[in-house]
Amino acid sequence: MHIDWDVPITMDDGLVLRADVFRPEDAGSHPVLMTHGPYAKGLAFQDGYQAMWSNLEAEHPDALAGSSNRYQNWETVDPEKWVPDGYVVIRVDSRGAGRSPGYLDILSPRETRDYYTCIEWAAVQPWSTGKVGLLGISYYGINQWQVAALQPPHLAAICPWEGASDYYREFTHHGGILDVFVKQWYPVQVSSVQHGVADSPRSRVTGEPVAGPEVLTPEELAKNVADTVAELRDHPLLDEYYRERTADLAKITVPVLSATNWAHHLHTRGGFEGYAGVSSEQKWLEVHGLQHWVEFYTDYGVALQKRFFGHFLKGEDTGWAEQPPVVVHARRVDGTFEKRGETAWPLDRTQWAQFHLDLDGGTLAAAGDVTRRETAFAAQGEGLTFWTEPLTEELELTGPASAHLRVASSTADADLFLALRVQDPAGRDVTFPAAMDPHGGVGFGWLRSSLRKTDPAKSLPYRPWHTYDERQPLIPGEPVDVDVEIWPTSVIIPAGHRLGVSLLGRDFEFPGDGPWPSAYGISMRGNGIYVHNDPHDRGSDVYAGTTTLISGGEHPSYLLLPVVPRTAG
Known part of the structure; x- marks a missing residue:
C-alpha cells in the first residue's frame, strides 16, 4: 500500500x-x-x-x-x-x-x-x-x-x-x-x-x-x-x-x-427518508441493529459494502443484481434478529392497525371508547402509560408509525413525548442497544404542540410531515388535534408479553434506580444522549403546565402501528 x-x-x-x-x-x-x-x-x-x-x-x-x-x-x-x-x-x-x-x-x-x-x-x-x-x-x-x-x-x-x-x-x-x-x-x-x-x-x-x-x-x-x-x-x-x-x-x-439502524435518535429516520426521497432508479435499503458503529466494521457490513461498490465502481459480478430492494433485520426481544429480504418500504404486506388509548381502563384497545373521556397529567411528571393485555400470539411491528391525539394544555404550549414499550411476563421492560445507550427503547415520537401544522401534500397517515415554519399557540384549556410522527422501528413481540405506550411532557426514562451509564455528562435511561432539556428551548414555564389527553367518542386518540403478519415456521 x-x-x-x-x-x-x-x-x-x-x-x-x-x-x-x-x-x-x-x-x-x-x-x-x-x-x-x-x-x-x-x-x-x-x-x-x-x-x-x-x-x-x-x-x-x-x-x-x-x-x-x-x-x-x-x-x-x-x-x-x-x-x-x-x-x-x-x-x-x-x-x-x-x-x-x-x-x-x-x-x-x-x-x-x-x-x-x-x-x-x-x-x-x-x-x-x-x-x-x-x-x-x-x-x-x-x-x-x-x-x-x-x-x-x-x-x-x-x-x-x-x-x-x-x-x-x-x-x-x-x-x-x-x-x-x-x-x-x-x-x-x-x-x-x-x-x-x-x-x-x-x-x-x-x-x-x-x-x-x-x-x-x-x-x-x-x-x-x-x-x-x-x-x-x-x-x-x-x-x-x-x-x-x-x-x-x-x-x-x-x-x-442506504444503511440505517433501528435505534438511533439522530440517524434512524434519515436512512428511510433518504431511500424514499432520492430519484435514483437503482437504490437499496438495509436496516440493522446493535450499536451505532458496529455493523459498518463487521464482516457482515464490509461484505455488503464490497458487493455494492464492486458492482458499481468496478463492474464485477458480486451478486448485487440479486440484492433485494430492502433488507431488514427485524428485532427479537432476546437481542437476536430475523434477517429478511423485502420488496418495498414500508413493507408491502403491512396491516396498519389502530391501537386506541383507552382512558377508562388505561389500556391499548382495538376499538375506541364510545364515551368521551379526559385525563390530565403534569407535563414534567410521570405522564400516562397504556398497555395491551398479555398477547395471545406473536406480534410483529416493523415500519414507521404515528399517533393521533387530542390534547389541551393549561398553558399556551405543550411538548409531547411518546415512547413505545414492550414488557415481558414478569413486567420488565425490553430494551435494545442504541446509538450509545446499552438499554435503548423500542420506539419514540416527539412533537411541540404549537408546531403541529402539517403539509397535506407530504403527509402520510403513518408519517405526518410537519412544516415547523410557524407557531400556532394553544389557547389554555381548548383542545386541539395533533399528529405525532413515531420514527421507524421493529420488534417481534412474543405471546405473553405486553405492548405499551407512555405519553409525557418530558423525555421518557426507564423506571428503576439503575445504575445508568452516562456519556457527555448525560445519564442515559433509554434515549442515550439525545435528550431535550436545553434551558433556552425548554426552560419556560409554558412547558411545565398540565396537559390533558382526550380520547373516545367523536375524538379518539390512537396509535397507528405497522403490524406485519407472521408466517408459520
Whole structure:
C-alpha cells in the first residue's frame, strides 16, 4: 500500500484542504472511496474513541481481524481492508478541521461545495479510474446526501451508513423540540480537532499533530469557526439556515445503498427518508441493529459494502443484481434478529392497525371508547402509560408509525413525548442497544404542540410531515388535534408479553434506580444522549403546565402501528 500524507487539494476560492491517500502500490488506475469531514483524518480510532474501540475488540473481533489496525479512523473505512481489493481510499479534513485551514462551519453549503471539488479532483488523478464512491458513517453519511444532490459528474455511487438526511428534523430538533446532542457533541468531537488548536493529539503513524501544523491563538480560533450551538438557539423554526444544510434528495440520481439502524435518535429516520426521497432508479435499503458503529466494521457490513461498490465502481459480478430492494433485520426481544429480504418500504404486506388509548381502563384497545373521556397529567411528571393485555400470539411491528391525539394544555404550549414499550411476563421492560445507550427503547415520537401544522401534500397517515415554519399557540384549556410522527422501528413481540405506550411532557426514562451509564455528562435511561432539556428551548414555564389527553367518542386518540403478519415456521 502506498500512502501520501497531507496531499493538497485546492478549492475554488484558493483555500487548500489536506487529504491522506491510500492506494495500491502499482502503476494502475483504481476506483476511489472518499470521506470528507471534521473529525481529523490523523486521529486514531483507538485514541479518540476508546470506548467504541473496546466494544469492537470485546464483542465483535471480526471487525478488527485481518488488519494491523494501524490506519483505523473513526467512522471511515480501514484502508487495509479495501486497498488490497484495488480501491484508492481518500480521507479529507474539511475546511477548518484537522490539517485543513479555513473557517469551520459544519454541513454548510461551503463545506458541501468543497466536497464536490474533492470528488472531481480525485477523479482526474493518474491513479484513478474516474469513478468515485462515498462510504462512511454518521457525519460521513450525512454529507453524502448533501454532495450527491449537487450531482458531481464523477460520483458513481454512495453508501450513507447511518447518516441523517434532514438537518432540522433529525440532526437538531425532534418534533420541533431542540435536542441537546449538538451542544454535547460539538466540543468533544469537532472543536477538539479544529485546525490550529494547541496540544492536539498526534498521529500514531506520522507523529504529526492531527489538528496542525500551525497553532492559533484562542482569538484566532474563535474567528475561524461558526457558533453552531448559538445558531440553533437563534433559529428555533425551520428556516433557510436548516434548508441550506438539508439535501434536496430528489436531485440525487446515482446508485444508493442506504444503511440505517433501528435505534438511533439522530440517524434512524434519515436512512428511510433518504431511500424514499432520492430519484435514483437503482437504490437499496438495509436496516440493522446493535450499536451505532458496529455493523459498518463487521464482516457482515464490509461484505455488503464490497458487493455494492464492486458492482458499481468496478463492474464485477458480486451478486448485487440479486440484492433485494430492502433488507431488514427485524428485532427479537432476546437481542437476536430475523434477517429478511423485502420488496418495498414500508413493507408491502403491512396491516396498519389502530391501537386506541383507552382512558377508562388505561389500556391499548382495538376499538375506541364510545364515551368521551379526559385525563390530565403534569407535563414534567410521570405522564400516562397504556398497555395491551398479555398477547395471545406473536406480534410483529416493523415500519414507521404515528399517533393521533387530542390534547389541551393549561398553558399556551405543550411538548409531547411518546415512547413505545414492550414488557415481558414478569413486567420488565425490553430494551435494545442504541446509538450509545446499552438499554435503548423500542420506539419514540416527539412533537411541540404549537408546531403541529402539517403539509397535506407530504403527509402520510403513518408519517405526518410537519412544516415547523410557524407557531400556532394553544389557547389554555381548548383542545386541539395533533399528529405525532413515531420514527421507524421493529420488534417481534412474543405471546405473553405486553405492548405499551407512555405519553409525557418530558423525555421518557426507564423506571428503576439503575445504575445508568452516562456519556457527555448525560445519564442515559433509554434515549442515550439525545435528550431535550436545553434551558433556552425548554426552560419556560409554558412547558411545565398540565396537559390533558382526550380520547373516545367523536375524538379518539390512537396509535397507528405497522403490524406485519407472521408466517408459520
